[in-house]
Amino acid sequence: MSIKNRFSEIMFMQKTLNPRGGFVISPRPFVLPDKRNRAIIDSKQADILIKYLEKNPNLELDFSDKYGYMEYKPFSVVPSAFSSWGLTEELNIKPEISAPGQLMLSSFPVNLSPYVVMSGTSFSSPYIAGIAALYIESFGKQSFDQLKIAFMNYAVPRKDRNHLLAPVIIQGAGLVDAFNMLKATSFVYPPKINLNDTVHFNGSHKLNIYNSGRKEMKYKLSHIPAPSINGYNNTSPRNYINLEYFTKQNQYANVQFDNDQIAVPPRSSVEVSVTFISPRELPMDGHFFYSGWLEIAPLDENMSIMTVPYAGLADDARSLPLFQTPTFPALVSLFANKTIARIKEEDPIKTFTLKLLNETIGLYDYPSVVLNLATPTQMIITEILDDKQSLLGWVKNFTGIESKKLQIERVSWDGLIYNKEEFGIPAPNGNYFLRIKALKMFGDINNKKDYESWVSIKFAIKRKA
Structure with a gap:
């Protein structure tokens, strides 16, 4: 053909x-x-x-x-497959706003090409910056918080490829709407509501609705729920390719207003009490995130609708899995050609010589552990255990991770033991284990129960004479 x-x-x-x-x-x-x-x-x-x-x-x-042909843009108003998901490590709503950033025609360094079609935040961020400039031009100097309120209040919640509302944890307040921002005379504070987990849940909140216009405004308040979503599964925690959506009535949060219709005089504000009840029928072992929007709709159809996103975790954050077991962590061997091989439990006990393998890149025959975080953590500690799994000390300087969350990390032991009595003593030849400990979300550093731990398979150290 x-x-x-x-x-x-x-x-x-x-x-x-x-x-x-x-x-x-x-x-x-x-x-x-x-x-x-x-x-x-x-x-x-x-x-x-x-x-x-x-x-x-x-x-x-x-x-x-x-x-001839027709231009086809099936994903122009849905979250991109490569967009990052929230929430933050403190369960705050992120992202907060969405903007076009996929297959964008934009300027480019002239020596390469004057224009190019590319994707990413390098293109959505300038889009937001341009709207911010237009807003400041129209309304004068604004604080960062004032700008964020305007952006989030008038963002438009969008559906995803499943034709369901995309959860707040992928789109934030929604797709930025410059036109409605620039003609706005009403605002809502706060621009978002973080409901946290079940242990730290606070269901009582206040909304302040501001009318900066010259006439009285009347508003209707309602609830727009988004599908609750499972960010973890048994084979690949936080695998957002095959997410499980829950959309039944009792799998949404319940939202109640003390008054769902209000009138706000010109240049005034009115406070509304909002009560949230977390979803009742989400599986407790699924670590589900729930979210949605509070809609504040002017009865004057010529005025734009405002929304306030909310999100929470229908679980205790300390129960979230930190390690992507059974795949990670794993004890591995390093080779001079920069390849890595996983050591399996059924393999013979692996012996490490600690010798130099590749001088060019400074690679040594060290026992190493690779890990991939399923949940952000404040602290990771690597402990050295003897043949009977008694604590000997710690691997030098590995008390935290500064790089990106969910990225594969490698911890290598150089054969030196650090503890309270000795500072970097050489480990004698023999059998050892490495234990990785990670602090659970909202955990107490001094509470042993607030750590998730993993112990490697047994390996040997044998320095060559």
């Missing part, structure tokens, strides 16, 4: 054309800069073509431009 035109190859989704030798691309909507001309069709169109090809295997497809 021929799938070419005078410009370039046609790219099909992998699952449809890979078996037939077509040009393969990732199904994720992310494209790197490429000087070659491309064309993409969606999976529905591809399915139709595949059916024709199955009936007529010798069919030649012609994609010449003489028939």
Whole structure:
């Protein structure tokens, strides 16, 4: 079959054309800069073509431009697959706002290309900055908090690829709406509500609704729930590729207002009490996050709707898994060619010589542990245990992680033992274990019960003479 035109190859989704030798691309909507001309069709169109090809295997497809084309933007208003998820390590709402940042046509260094199509926060951040500049131009100098309130109040909650409202923990307040921001005369404080976990839950909150206009405004208050979502599973904690959504009535938070219709005089504010009741029927072993929005809708249809996002964890944060077991942590061997091999429990006891393997990169034959965090932690400690798993001391200077959350880390032991009595004494030849301890969320550093621990399989140290 021929799938070419005078410009370039046609790219099909992998699952449809890979078996037939077509040009393969990732199904994720992310494209790197490429000087070659491309064309993409969606999976529905591809399915139709595949059916024709199955009936007529010798069919030649012609994609010449003489028939014209329509620009296709299926994901222009939904969260991107590569967007980061919240909440923060203190269960605060992040992200707070969403902006266009996928497949953006933008300026680029002239020596490379004056314009390029790329994705990421490098493109969504300038979008936000531009709107902030327009807002300041219209309303005068504003504080950061004032700007954030305006951005979040008038953001628009969007649906995701499942045609359900995307949870707050992926889109924040919603997609930024510059037009409604610039004509706003009403605001709500606070711009977001953090409900924390079940242990630290506070269900009573106040909303202050401000009317900066010249006439009285009336508002209707209501609740927009988002699907509760499980960020963890048994095989890959915090795997956001196959998230489990819960959308039944009792799997949302219950929200009650002391008054769901209010009138606010011009240049005045009114306080409204809001009571939250966490979802009642979410599985307790699923570590579910729930979220939604409080909607403040002016009865004047010419005025824009405001929303306030909220989010919480329907569980005790200290029960969240810290390690991505059974895959991580793992004891590994390092090799001179910079490869890493996992040491399995059924393997013979691995012996480490502590000798130099690669002088160029300073790589040694050290016992090493790789770990991948499923939940952020304030502290990680690596302990050295003897053959009977009694504590000998600690690995030097490994008391925390400064790099990105959820990133694979490697802890290597150089054969020196650090403890309260001795500062860096060489470990004698023999058998050892490494124990990784991580502090649970909201845990007490001095409470042993607030740590999650993992012990490596047994290994040996044998220095060569």
